[in-house]
Every structure is written in C-alpha cells, then in structure tokens.
Amino acid sequence: MSSPHSAIVGMGRATYLRLLVFFLAPAAIVYTVFSIYPLLATIFNSLYLYHSETKSYDYVGLGNFTTLLTDTTWSVPFWNAFRNNLVFFAIHMSVQNPIGLALAAMLSLPRLRLRATYRTLIFMPTMLSVVIIGFVWQLILSPLWGIAKLFLQTFGLGFLFAPWLGQEGSALITISLISVWQFVGIPMILIYTALLAIPEELIDAATVDGLNQFQAFVWVKLPLILPTIGLVSILTFVNNFNAFDLIYAMKGALAGPNFSADIMGTLFYRTFFGNQLQLGNASMGSTIATMMFIIILIGVMTYLFVIQRRMQRYSF
Amino acid sequence: MSEVKIRNLHKSYGSVDVLKDNNLIVENGAFVVLVGPSGCGKSTLLRCIAGLEPISSGTITIGGKTVNDLPPAQREIAMVFQSYALYPHMDVYGNMAFGLKFAKTPRPEIDARVAEAARILQLEPLLKRRPRELSGGQRQRVAIGRAIVRKPQVFLFDEPLSNLDAALRINTRVEIAKLHKMLAATIVYVTHDQVEAMTLADKIVVMNKGRIEQTGKPLDLYYKPANLFVAGFIGSPAMNFLAATVKDGKTLELADSQHLNVPLPAASKPGDQVTLGCRPEHMRLGGDGTLALKGTVDIIERLGETGFAHIRMATGQTIIAEVRGDPGTSPGASATLSLAPAQLHLFDASGQRLG
Ligand SMILES: Nc1ncnc2c1ncn2[C@@H]1O[C@H](COP(=O)(O)OP(=O)(O)OP(=O)(O)O)[C@@H](O)[C@H]1O
Ligand SMILES: [Mg+2]
Numbered sequence: 001m002s003s004p005h006s007a008i009v010g011m012g013r014a015t016y017l018r019l020l021v022f023f024l025a026p027a028a029i030v031y032t033v034f035s036i037y038p039l040l041a042t043i044f045n046s047l048y049l050y051h052s053e054t055k056s057y058d059y060v061g062l063g064n065f066t067t068l069l070t071d072t073t074w075s076v077p078f079w080n081a082f083r084n085n086l087v088f089f090a091i092h093m094s095v096q097n098p099i100g101l102a103l104a105a106m107l108s109l110p111r112l113r114l115r116a117t118y119r120t121l122i123f124m125p126t127m128l129s130v131v132i133i134g135f136v137w138q139l140i141l142s143p144l145w146g147i148a149k150l151f152l153q154t155f156g157l158g159f160l161f162a163p164w165l166g167q168e169g170s171a172l173i174t175i176s177l178i179s180v181w182q183f184v185g186i187p188m189i190l191i192y193t194a195l196l197a198i199p200e201e202l203i204d205a206a207t208v209d210g211l212n213q214f215q216a217f218v219w220v221k222l223p224l225i226l227p228t229i230g231l232v233s234i235l236t237f238v239n240n241f242n243a244f245d246l247i248y249a250m251k252g253a254l255a256g257p258n259f260s261a262d263i264m265g266t267l268f269y270r271t272f273f274g275n276q277l278q279l280g281n282a283s284m285g286s287t288i289a290t291m292m293f294i295i296i297l298i299g300v301m302t303y304l305f306v307i308q309r310r311m312q313r314y315s316f
Numbered sequence: 317m318s319e320v321k322i323r324n325l326h327k328s329y330g331s332v333d334v335l336k337d338n339n340l341i342v343e344n345g346a347f348v349v350l351v352g353p354s355g356c357g358k359s360t361l362l363r364c365i366a367g368l369e370p371i372s373s374g375t376i377t378i379g380g381k382t383v384n385d386l387p388p389a390q391r392e393i394a395m396v397f398q399s400y401a402l403y404p405h406m407d408v409y410g411n412m413a414f415g416l417k418f419a420k421t422p423r424p425e426i427d428a429r430v431a432e433a434a435r436i437l438q439l440e441p442l443l444k445r446r447p448r449e450l451s452g453g454q455r456q457r458v459a460i461g462r463a464i465v466r467k468p469q470v471f472l473f474d475e476p477l478s479n480l481d482a483a484l485r486i487n488t489r490v491e492i493a494k495l496h497k498m499l500a501a502t503i504v505y506v507t508h509d510q511v512e513a514m515t516l517a518d519k520i521v522v523m524n525k526g527r528i529e530q531t532g533k534p535l536d537l538y539y540k541p542a543n544l545f546v547a548g549f550i551g552s553p554a555m556n557f558l559a560a561t562v563k564d565g566k567t568l569e570l571a572d573s574q575h576l577n578v579p580l581p582a583a584s585k586p587g588d589q590v591t592l593g594c595r596p597e598h599m600r601l602g603g604d605g606t607l608a609l610k611g612t613v614d615i616i617e618r619l620g621e622t623g624f625a626h627i628r629m630a631t632g633q634t635i636i637a638e639v640r641g642d643p644g645t646s647p648g649a650s651a652t653l654s655l656a657p658a659q660l661h662l663f664d665a666s667g668q669r670l671g
Pocket of ligand 2: 359360
C-alpha cells in the first residue's frame, strides 16, 4: 500500500515532511510560546514556595495546594471566590443564555422587520470596552447622581431603588447582570446562526402536523440546536471562570464590599501581583491559577465526555 | 367527498401579484398535476391550498368546507415536500407519529396507522432508523408515509421526486401511481417533469406567470393546446412555430414567402396574422411537397432509432423534425419537410387556438 502523502500529492517523503513542518511551525511556535510555556511555568511555580527573606525557592510538592485549601488565611478567600464564581456562572446560565435563546428565536421570526438593526444593537455592548461599560453602569446606578433612581421615581417605583453595587447582598448579582447585558449578544448570535441553518420546509412540515410557531420552536428547532446550546454553555463556563476585567473595572482588586464580588480572577490578581498592604506572592498566585485551570479542565472534560457524546449534530 | 375547489384565488406579496384569479376544481379521487416554468407560482398555489400561505382574496374549499381561515392542520391535507422535511431528531416511527401525537390521537390508533403505512411503503424494517440513516428513496417513502397516516382528504406533493436519481425517480413514479389507485386519494402534484405530468395525471394544469393557461387531460393538452404557451410547453422537443399570413381561404404565406395549403377556419380573413404550429414528431424529412417546407439541414442529432434534424429555413429560423432510422441526408444538404395536415395547430395573433 502506498503511503497517503505520495498517493495524494505525488511528492517524496522528505519533501512532504519539510512541507509539513513549514506549515505547522508558525502555529506550533506561537502556541508553545504563548500558551503551553506559560501554563507549564505556572504549574511548575505552584510546586515551589518563595521565601522573600532569602529570595529563594523551595520545592514543596503539593504543599501550596494544601495551604490554599486548609489554612483559613487562604481557604476562606478561596472558597468565597469559588462560591461567588459559581453564582456568577449560574446567573449567566440562567439569565444570559435563556435571554440569548429567546432573542435568537425572535430574530428568526419570519415576519420580523428591522432585523439587522436589532441584531446590531443587541450585539453592540459586546464590542464596547469593559472599562467603559463598568464606568457607565456605575454612573447609572449611583445613588447620588445616577439616573436609575430618577427613572424608577418617574414611575412611582422610587422605593425599589437601593445602592445595589454598594451592598454586600447585591453587588455580585448586580455585576453579573451587567455582564449578562454586555455579553447576551454572543449566545444570541451563535444560536441565531444555528436557527438559520434549519430549513423552512421543516417548520412547514411541523405546521402541517399541527404545531404553532412556539410549539415548532420547542419540539423541532430546540432539539436541533441543542449542540449549539451546549457549546454556548461551555463557552459561558470557561469565560465566567476566567472573568476578571468587569469586576476589576467596577470594584477594583478588592472586589468589595467585603469581598462580596470576589471571584477567582480577582483573587488570583491580588495574590499574584499584590494589592495595597498585601504583598505579591508568585507561588500562591500560581497555585490559584493552577486551581482555576483544573476547575475549567474538569468542566470542559465533563462536557466533552459526558454531555457532548450524547448529543447528535444534524446536517440538513 | 374530498373535492378541492379554488375560486378567484388571488395572492400577492406586497405589490407583486404571484397568483392572479385562479379557478380550479380537483375532483374527488383525481390526480391533478400542476406544471409550468420556474417561478410561475406552482408551489405558491400548493402552499395556499395547504394553508401555509395566507391568500389575498378568493375562496378555497376542501370537501365542501371553506378552509380560507383554517390553519393547515385543520384542512385535512397532507403535504410531501421536495426536501422531504423529515424531522432529523426522530426515527421513522417518530416522524410518522408526530402529527398524530399532537392531534391527541390515542396511542393504539397511532400504532395501527403507522404500522399500516409502513406495510404499504415497505418501511417496516426501518421504523427505528433516523432519517440520516436512510437512502434518498427511503426518506421519500417516509415522507409519503407521514402523509398517509394523517388520512387526509387531499395529498399535496411539491416536486417530490426531484431529489432522486433518474432510475429511482421512475420507480417512485410508478409507486405513487399505484398508491393513488390503492388509496383512491385526491392528489395535487407539482412537477417540472413533463413525463411525470403526462404519466401520472388525470388532469394537468398548465400555469404561467401566476395564471392557469389551460386545464385538461394530458392528451387533450397535447393534441389541442388552447394557446401558444401550452403548445410550446407540453411536448419535448417543443412544438415548432412559424409566423404566417392568411392569403386566402386555404393558403398561408410564411415569412420566407413559401406557400402552404392548410385547412383554415371559416372565420379567418385574408391578411390575418397567425402562427402555425407543428410538433417535431409530426414532421417527416422528404415527401411529395403538397404540405412541405424547404430548408437546409443544420445538424442531425441521433438518439438511436429516432433522432432530430435541425432544419434552417430561409428566414434563419430553425425547425426541429423527428427522424426515424436512417435520415438519408447530411448537414448542409437541402431538405424538404412534410407536415401531417391533421396535426397542425393554428393560433391567432393573440396566441389563442384557432379551430
Ligand atoms: N416570500 C415571497 N416574497 C415575494 N415573492 C415571492 C415569495 N415567495 C415566492 N415569491 C415569488 O412568487 C413567484 C412564484 O413562486 P413559486 O415558488 O410558487 O414558483 P414555482 O412555480 O414553485 O417555481 P419552481 O418551479 O422554481 O419551484 C416567484 O416569482 C417568486 O419569486
Ligand atoms: Mg416550487
């Protein structure tokens, strides 16, 4: 049997290998330098303990991880950040993605006018800088000069207003919802694209079978776009557990009040780079980063091996 | 009784009139085929009957009941789509049972109907398969099965065979004809394919630009096309048309000044502009010249026993004539074409049939 390369392109093995290297090298180099190396270095770092007095590193095995999970100085903030991050993710899953789905469904209604306008407007916040979004929402929600209060008062609902960003009980939820507002365009576009791929005749068939638009969506379109919804979910998970910028922009590294909006990203930032009185600690910072990596890895693996395997992709 | 009556049906999208004043009766148990060039509104008419498109004005009755305002599911119709439109996430059983489940049909009844349809269409071994695990022909049968289980008054088919390869298309065509007999079903069927139309139809409806040009039995359309459009559309290769002027009671003068002695209707006056039509299969190379055209052989297409000779007239127009066996001539030679007097068609200046 002839080897595939000669069968396909009719060139010598050496030439073929050279070509292979030539085309693969750029991607491989970039990927190694900017992804694989930092990842390995971080994991490596997390196995050593830095002594600031002697400026030396000691190998401690998994010692840093034991400290992080058991020593209350570290474990309390860590579990707090982890819990907050779960809340952050839960809000995105239960608010952002259903709204994205609903918007996509409405965008794909056959007789909708101004479709392109809606699509652009809803997608717009995603393209804005997080710093601007954080600033704008801080202004809107400010109890002193924010328009949110006035707005509610106009409708006689002024009593509902509270300094949501400033209260321990509501800061995280508020920021999560702002993030939802910013990113809802992404699930919308992804799901909308998937919906467009479903042929009209399928919906006609469902109509003849007695389904109305809504039922056709639930019983025909939804099952067909489940793979996309799965993809959206896992993207949300990865993004949420890597999140940092919006909270940093709105609340600073301390993610207050009283760490109530602290998530893995902000905890890592404070630990690694230091903040105010807290000194930077590369070892513990790397340990937290490695934990983030492991959490995301577990999530993605579960998705790939448990959920995605049970889902079918359909081509039409 | 499952008769479909369409009266003064009008359909427009915005300012575009897609169907104009259509009248059609589909008798109980009839197989009616809609044909016409692409974009003439065949699918739209079918979708109006199905209720998938709202109509602008007119009435549609199915089985004596006006269905204008009824949703598709309540019109007692079933539709088979060109792309089959099977639900990819359901197996064959699920595809056929889906509509019945939604209609809250009792489970034993659903099972019985699906089993019956599967038996008729030989789908029994495939009931647990998903559509993507089926061949094109099998998918087509599932789509038909999904229609059968609804026990509709009327079956609507939109180019159901156009995604099948040639051999399978002939098979399935025969299957559909058998099915029509067996179920005594009323069928409205859209196609591009003349052979499908001629072989399947009890009645053919020729459409053009949103209007029904002629309705009739297949052979009636072939032998007595009502106008130039139908004459040119039915038959392949298409009928030859020659512009002519009436000379006197029985002579036509063609554009290249040849004269033909043709029986003319009494009403025609000297000077009338008419169009003479003759099908390739009703022309013959050579002959005595009483009813003959002169020209030059351009090319000869041989298809085996039969073939087509392209004859160029002095005007530059090309006439196609069928030849059988050895044409006995070759490109460049001059030729005489004999026309069969009984098979000539005359159309007046507005394109309507004369006589
Ligand atoms: N949603 C629509 N909006 C505007 N015009 C439409 C719409 N749907 C169809 N048309 C127009 O209506 C006309 C008839 O379309 P239809 O699909 O019925 O043609 P058809 O005879 O089925 O053609 P084909 O043989 O190519 O399937 C076409 O000119 C088409 O452009
Ligand atoms: Mg069509």
